Amino acid sequence: MSTHYLAANRFGLGRRWDDPAIGDPQDWLTRQLGAFDPAPAAIAALPGRAAIAAAYLDYREDRQTMRREAADMPISEEEKGMEPELRRLSRSEIRRHYVDAAGARLANAVATPTPFPERLTHFWANHFAVSADKITMIGFAGNYEFEAIRPNIMGKFADLLIAAVRHPAMLLYLDQALSFGPDSPVAQRVRRRRKQAKLGLNENLAREILELHTLGVRTGYTQADVTAFAKALTGLTVAGLGKGAGQRLMPANARPGDTVFIAQLHEPGAQTILGKRYDQPGARQGEAVLRDLAVHPATATHIATKLARHFTGDIPPPALVERLTVDFRQTGGDLPSLYSTLIASPEPWAGGATMFKSPWDWTVSTMRALKLPAIGEKQNVPAIFTQLGQPLWRPGSPAGYDDLVATWAGSAALMQRVEIASRIAGRIGDRVDARKLAPLIVADAMPPDIEQAITRADSPGQALAMLFASPVFLRR
Amino acid sequence: MILSRRSIILSGIAVAASTAMPRFAYAAAGTARRLVFVIQRGAADGLAVVAPTGDPAFAAARRALADETSGGAKLDGLFTLHPALVTGASLFAAKQAHFAHAVATAYRDRSHFDGQNVLEGGGSRPYERDDGWVGRLLILLPAAEREAIAIAPAVPLALRGTVPVGTYAPSRLPQADADLIARLTAMYEGDALLRPLWESAVKTQELTSDIGGNNGRNGAELGKLAASLMLPADGARVMMVETGGWDTHSAQRGRLAVQLRGLDQLVGALRTGLGPVWADTLVIVATEFGRTIEVNGTGGTDHGTASTAMFFGGGLADGGRVSADWPGLAVPARYQGRDLKPTRSLERVVAGAIAQHYDLDPARVARTLYPDA
Numbered sequence: 001m002s003t004h005y006l007a008a009n010r011f012g013l014g015r016r017w018d019d020p021a022i023g024d025p026q027d028w029l030t031r032q033l034g035a036f037d038p039a040p041a042a043i044a045a046l047p048g049r050a051a052i053a054a055a056y057l058d059y060r061e062d063r064q065t066m067r068r069e070a071a072d073m074p075i076s077e078e079e080k081g082m083e084p085e086l087r088r089l090s091r092s093e094i095r096r097h098y099v100d101a102a103g104a105r106l107a108n109a110v111a112t113p114t115p116f117p118e119r120l121t122h123f124w125a126n127h128f129a130v131s132a133d134k135i136t137m138i139g140f141a142g143n144y145e146f147e148a149i150r151p152n153i154m155g156k157f158a159d160l161l162i163a164a165v166r167h168p169a170m171l172l173y174l175d176q177a178l179s180f181g182p183d184s185p186v187a188q189r190v191r192r193r194r195k196q197a198k199l200g201l202n203e204n205l206a207r208e209i210l211e212l213h214t215l216g217v218r219t220g221y222t223q224a225d226v227t228a229f230a231k232a233l234t235g236l237t238v239a240g241l242g243k244g245a246g247q248r249l250m251p252a253n254a255r256p257g258d259t260v261f262i263a264q265l266h267e268p269g270a271q272t273i274l275g276k277r278y279d280q281p282g283a284r285q286g287e288a289v290l291r292d293l294a295v296h297p298a299t300a301t302h303i304a305t306k307l308a309r310h311f312t313g314d315i316p317p318p319a320l321v322e323r324l325t326v327d328f329r330q331t332g333g334d335l336p337s338l339y340s341t342l343i344a345s346p347e348p349w350a351g352g353a354t355m356f357k358s359p360w361d362w363t364v365s366t367m368r369a370l371k372l373p374a375i376g377e378k379q380n381v382p383a384i385f386t387q388l389g390q391p392l393w394r395p396g397s398p399a400g401y402d403d404l405v406a407t408w409a410g411s412a413a414l415m416q417r418v419e420i421a422s423r424i425a426g427r428i429g430d431r432v433d434a435r436k437l438a439p440l441i442v443a444d445a446m447p448p449d450i451e452q453a454i455t456r457a458d459s460p461g462q463a464l465a466m467l468f469a470s471p472v473f474l475r476r
Numbered sequence: 477m478i479l480s481r482r483s484i485i486l487s488g489i490a491v492a493a494s495t496a497m498p499r500f501a502y503a504a505a506g507t508a509r510r511l512v513f514v515i516q517r518g519a520a521d522g523l524a525v526v527a528p529t530g531d532p533a534f535a536a537a538r539r540a541l542a543d544e545t546s547g548g549a550k551l552d553g554l555f556t557l558h559p560a561l562v563t564g565a566s567l568f569a570a571k572q573a574h575f576a577h578a579v580a581t582a583y584r585d586r587s588h589f590d591g592q593n594v595l596e597g598g599g600s601r602p603y604e605r606d607d608g609w610v611g612r613l614l615i616l617l618p619a620a621e622r623e624a625i626a627i628a629p630a631v632p633l634a635l636r637g638t639v640p641v642g643t644y645a646p647s648r649l650p651q652a653d654a655d656l657i658a659r660l661t662a663m664y665e666g667d668a669l670l671r672p673l674w675e676s677a678v679k680t681q682e683l684t685s686d687i688g689g690n691n692g693r694n695g696a697e698l699g700k701l702a703a704s705l706m707l708p709a710d711g712a713r714v715m716m717v718e719t720g721g722w723d724t725h726s727a728q729r730g731r732l733a734v735q736l737r738g739l740d741q742l743v744g745a746l747r748t749g750l751g752p753v754w755a756d757t758l759v760i761v762a763t764e765f766g767r768t769i770e771v772n773g774t775g776g777t778d779h780g781t782a783s784t785a786m787f788f789g790g791g792l793a794d795g796g797r798v799s800a801d802w803p804g805l806a807v808p809a810r811y812q813g814r815d816l817k818p819t820r821s822l823e824r825v826v827a828g829a830i831a832q833h834y835d836l837d838p839a840r841v842a843r844t845l846y847p848d849a
Contacts, residue, residue, distance in 0.1 A: 356669070409669055411677035422656060427630045430593060453663050458518030458723035460589050462656055469660055471667050 003349055005445030009476040010311060010348060010355070012115035014365025017432075017440050029116050029343045033336055036117035038151040042104045046146065047097065049168060052139040053240055053257030055093035059135070062092070094139040098132060101142020102381040102392045110367045117153065120339065122360065123310055125149045125393070128164040128213055129400030130173040132393045136241055137172040140257075141393035144169035157303065157333030158294035161213060165205070165290060166259045168238040174205035174398060177242065181234035181267025186249065201267075206230035208398045214293040216302035221274060228271040232278060233286040235266030300328035306403070307338060312347050313354040314404050320347040352445060353475035356409040358401065359388035361476060362417060366424065366468050369441045370432060375424070388420075389413055418469045425464035434463035442472050508621050509756045509833060510706050512746065513610055513634060513716045514739070516763035517592060518655070518723035521777050522784030523769060523816060524732055525561070526575045526798060530554035533805035537769045541777075544729055551575070555798045560736035563744035567788055571795030572747075574787040576825045578800050580765060580818030582849070586779035588723070591764030596634035598823065600848040609826070609845040610716060611637025616836055616844055617713075624714035625705060627698065635716050642712070644705065654689065655721040687719050687738030688731075695738030696745045703749020706757075717742070722763060726774035743788055755790035758833040760826060762786075768814050769805055781815035785822055793832050799825075823849055 007025035008015040022028045112118045125145040132141040148167035152160040164170055171177045179202035180187045187200065206229040211217045240247070240256025249262045261283040270279035273289055274296075280288050293299060304324035308316035324341055331337045342348060357365065363384065367375065375384055385392050389408075395401045434454050439446060450470045457463035467473060527545040528534055530553050535542045549557040549565035555577070557565050567573035583594040583602065590602035598609035614622045614637060625642040626635050635641045657678055664670040687695035698717060706712050719739065724731050739761070747754045766783030782803075789795075801819040803809050811817040823846045830845065831838035842849065 405669065409673060411673040411675075414670065414673050415677040418656070418660060422653075426628070429628075429630050430589065430596075430633055431630075433589065435589070449666075450663065453659065455587075457659070458588050458655060459592060459720060462517075462659070462720065463589070465656055466659060466663065470663060471670055474670070 002352055002443070002445035004443040005353070005472075006349055008115075008443060009353070009365065011119065011343075013109055013112070013119055013361065014115070014368045015441050015443065016368045016371050017437055018371070022443075025349075026343050030340065032114040032116045033154065033339055036114050036154060038154075039146075040108055040112070042108045042111070043146045043150070046101060046104055046142065049140070049143060049147075049257035050255050052094075052097050052143060053168075053255070055097055055139050056136060056241060057256060059092040059094055094135065097139035097143075098141060098393075099380070099382055101146070102385075103379070105142065105145070105392070106364070106367075106381050107373075109364045110372070115368075116339075120153050121145065121150050123307075124153055124160065126395070126400035126403075127306060128161075128170070129395050129398055130169045130393065131395050131397060133396070134173060136177075137169045140167070140169035140172070143167075145393070154336055156294070157299070157328070157335060158291050160335065161209075161294045162287065162290050164213070165209060166236065168241075168257055168259055170205070171236060171238050171259065172241070174208055175202040176205040176233060177237045178202055179205070179230065179234050179237075180265050181231055183269075184234060184267055185264040187265075201227070201230050201234065203227060203230040206233055209290070209293065212399055214302065215296055215298040216305075219298040219302070225273050228273045229289055231267035232271045232273065232289050235261045235263060235283060236286060237262060237265065295329075295332050297325075297329060300325045300333070303333075303338075304328055307342065308347070309403050311342055314406075317347045320345050353472055354405075355476050356405045356407075357474060357476050358408050359385060359390040359413070359417075360392075362468075362474065363388065363420075365473070365476075366421070369437065369468075370424070370428065372424070375420075388416060414474075417474065418465070421465040421468035422461075424468070425461040428461065428464055430460040432464060433460060434467045437464070438467050441467070442470075445472055447472060508713055510750065510753060510758070511610075511613075511714045511830075511833065512702060512706075512757065512759045513714075514742070514759065514761040515592070515596070515632070515634065515716065515718055516722045516739075516761060517718065517720045518588060518763070519591070519765050519767055519779055520722040520735075520763040520783060521724060521728065521732060521767040521780075522577060522763075522782065523766065523777075524728065525558050525736065525786070526551065526577055526784045527556045527558065528554055528577070528802070528805065529556040531802075531805045533807075537771075537805050539771050540775060541728060541771050544732070551798050554800075554802065558733070558736050560733045561740045563740045563747070564786070564788075567743070567747070568796055572788060572790055572792055573796070574792055574794050575798045576785045576787070576800070576820070576822075577798055578782045578803055578816055578819045579785050579822040579825055580782040581822045583765065584781065586765065586781075588764060588779075593633065595762060595764045595822075596632060598634075598846045598848075604848060606633075607637040608632070608634035609823075610634045610714060611639065611641065612844050612847075613830060613841075614639040614641075614714065616841065617834065621713045623710075623712050624716075625712040626716040626718070627702060627705075628716070628718045632716055632718060635714075644701075653720055655723065687742055688721065688734035688736075689738070692734070692737035692741040696741035699742035699745025700749050702742075703746050707750060707753060724767070724776045725772065725778060726776040728771075728776040747788075747790075757789050758792070758829060759788040760785065760829065761788075762822060762826070766816055769810060769816060770814065781811045782818035783816070785825060787829055789833070791833075821849070 003025045004022050007022055007028055011029050109118055130141055130144055132138040144167045148163040152163045180200055182200050203226050207226045210221050210226060215221060237260060239250045239254035239258040239260045249264050251260060254260050263282050266282055270277055278285050278288050304321050305316060308320045308324055312320060323345060324338055327337055327341045382392055390401065401407060438451060438454050450472060454463045454466050457466055524544050529545060545556045545558050548559040551557055551568060564573055581594045582600040583591050593602045596608045597605035599605040614624055622639050624635055625644055626632050627644050631641050631643055661674060664674045687698060702715055702717055706715055721735055743759060746759060750757055762785040763783050766780040767777035768780045772778055803817040803819050807813060809817060827842040827845050828838060831841040
């Protein structure tokens with residue numbers, strides 16, 4: 001049996017060398033659900049939404065100033081080769097918010113005493129993925145995980161969904177912040193003034209909520225459902241970041257970066273979605289749709305399948321998917337209940353390591369094994385994960401990263417891990433004895449031939465590199 | 477013996493002052509000396525580096541590897557130098573190379589980790605010390621000569637001690653060396669997912685990080701780098717260079733030749749790069765232990781006991797000579813029936829060379845470098 005290995009690696013983020021013994025693995029995981037800290041120090045210390053919004057506004061002001069001065073402003077030698085957009089971004093505070101948040105995420109993952117809920121946080125952040133590709137929301141990407149996802153992973157799925165959808169990062173990323181009800185008071189006013197005004201509905205968020213966050217693709221919803229849902233969501237936007245008409249409508253007390261509902265942008269009237277009529281006024285209309293979607297049977301199956309895959313492998317066992325689906329339906333999407341069902345189910349504990357760790361998982365588990373405070377002297381966390389092929393909070397699509405072996409198991413990726421393992425091992429040298437470390441980290445899943453290969457390495461550094469490059473450590 | 481010049485000084489003019497006067501007064505007065513310690517991690521086969529071809533039991537014991545050194549320089553009636561050591565041979569002819577054979581540290585088991593720990597730490601047992609013999613040497617040197625650096629990502633045990641030591645790791649060198657790649661190839665052999673991925677990764681990977689890579693030019697690069705760090709007046713005086721890939725359990729003939737070619741170019745580049753300073757430079761090349769006398773079933777040799785240490789330098793006291801209290805290769809003469817028997821302590825040989833190089837009192841050097849001996 002390899003239950004200790006699976007508890008530490010499949011459910012957790014890898015063992016630290018001095019972690020106390022796991023004891024009963026299921027009990028060890030269950031206790032973590034109660035001990036999870038939604039706002040640990042490294043994360044709580046980060047600046048909030050107002051500071052991030054201010055950084056964006058500074059950046060935009062700089063850009064406008066530059067545009068005005070472009071004609072007579074000399075460009076330095078270093079800046080000549082840069083894209084104009086990049087040149088401005090490199091000067092801004094936006095990137096610093098992103099880099100600091102990435103550093104806090106890694107530091108917390110390495111230090112956490114509750115690795116199972118941490119893994120679940122990463123899972124949900126990827127399920128409700130934003131991709132830090134838009135200048136308006138790059139600074140918000142970390143804040144999104146820390147303020148929308150983290151505090152809600154121990155509640156109902158509906159609350160997690162609503163928190164994710166309402167966060168400025170999501171509203172900006174999937175264009176909700178720009179969506180106007182086509183017959184909203186504002187749109188009508190604009191139309192009266194300018195015939196070809198391009199204000200209108202943006203379906204992006206509504207479509208992705210149905211396809212990715214809740215029901216799942218091809219589960220029976222129609223284009224009419226998407227459009228109606230998009231209309232129901234109108235009015236929901238972010239204060240202080242836009243320009244023009246919308247800004248004048250912001251509530252007086254709204255600070256830049258706040259999520260706000262502006263009734264004058266909301267599409268009036270009832271909407272029918274998946275055969276049900278929603279006639280609630282204002283913001284309550286969209287929320288009612290979200291609450292229904294969150295407990296829809298198709299959502300139960302969709303979430304059960306993704307969770308089961310994350311804790312078993314590419315093809316999740318149908319019995320586990322079924323058990324989680326039933327649990328989801330019976331509890332109305334109670335997340336801790338799903339986690340407990342996962343822990344108690346036989347499937348995640350069967351067989352050995354089948355999944356290939358993502359670059360994030362592999363790096364975090366390596367750092368945890370050695371209790372490394374940082375990966376190098378001048379640690380640039382975003383650069384490390386970009387190099388490894390998993391840029392943080394930047395999967396490039398709202399679908400997030402795939403959760404399949406083939407997503408991460410590539411030949412160049414493998415060589416990169418070997419080289420990083422080698423570099424880390426070179427710095428550690430003989431300060432760590434891989435022969436002693438390996439049984440602590442790999443626990444009850446250590447294949448004898450791997451243990452022997454590590455023992456036979458020609459130096460302590462080489463042995464350490466071999467441990468981190470070993471098949472059992474590359475997987476979970 | 478290496479101690480000869482030191483012995484002459486001791487027996488002559490220096491004796492009267494030796495006890496009262498701090499020895500490094502001499503060292504400080506002269507030009508600043510350089511010391512380079514090249515560690516061969518993985519147990520280099522001393523019987524192939526300096527082959528005892530004149531031993532009657534040699535050919536029968538080495539079988540397939542018996543002609544590994546054919547074409548190499550004849551060092552004396554007993555020993556032949558590996559043919560890859562071209563610079564080594566010319567330095568030997570110029571009395572700037574010395575080989576000490578059948579030497580071993582106090583360590584007698586066959587674990588690389590433990591063996592390297594003793595070789596670097598200078599203790600009598602593994603993990604006895606958390607500082608190293610080079611690190612302890614630094615406190616014997618005048619302040620101006622303590623500048624030490626390791627070409628490594630972290631300070632190796634040998635250099636650790638009370639004197640701060642720098643490190644320099646050229647980041648352009650790829651990190652996964654040929655030996656690690658070979659070991660991982662074996663590790664992934666039975667893995668249906670990883671084997672094909674790895675094969676394709678290795679195909680596209682240029683094996684350029686180990687000293688033997690790139691037809692030895694990597695060794696030359698490393699030597700050039702080391703020389704450039706030591707040559708300036710305010711540069712490093714003491715240096716440690718790490719080499720790996722000596723663990724030749726299989727296909728030793730080709731692999732060792734590549735390794736030695738790299739090492740040879742490293743030493744050659746050091747001599748060329750240091751120019752006139754070469755006259756004041758001592759290079760020590762040592763490994764944690766040797767390899768079996770008999771060849772194994774895969775054309776290689778397994779972990780053994782005694783091996784060879786190499787000394788290079790423009791001012792070598794005992795250059796052009798192989799020193800050995802030769803035990804012989806016949807089965808009854810072997811250590812535990814399989815290994816070259818250690819007849820001299822590597823620690824004492826190193827301490828002697830250091831004392832001679834820095835004009836320091838040999839007893840004091842031995843006490844400081846190897847306090848547990």
